[in-house]
Amino acid sequence: MIVKILGPGCRNCHALEEHTREALAQLGLDAEIEAVTDYAEIAGYGVMKTPGLVVDEEVVVAGKVPSVKDLTRLLAPR
Known part of the structure; x- marks a missing residue:
């Protein structure tokens, strides 16, 4: 899994x-995290408000910081 955090830092x-x-960590998943x-x-990802979260080249969050609980739902294997 490749996870990208989009934003100016x-x-x-x-x-x-x-x-x-x-x-x-809660899900026990291993991922490469890039800033x-x-x-x-x-902008190439179509994100106009940061921060953004991209998982395996799919934008899953833009313009907000979800809770850990929300992120576990988003990142859980389907």
């Missing part, structure tokens, strides 16, 4: 990364 971006890491700070690359 702001407080919300760091909070999203922290929540995502916690949700992945994407390039605005052109962020």
Whole structure:
């Protein structure tokens, strides 16, 4: 699983990364986490409000920091 945190490195971006890491740990999932700070690359995902969360090249969150509980639902294997 490849997870990308989209944003300029702001407080919300760091909070999203922290929540995502916690949700992945709770689920027992292994993932590669990347920070994407390039605005052109962020816009390429169609994200206009950061932070954004991309999982395996699919945008799952944009413009907010979901709770760990919400992220565990989003990241759980289907």
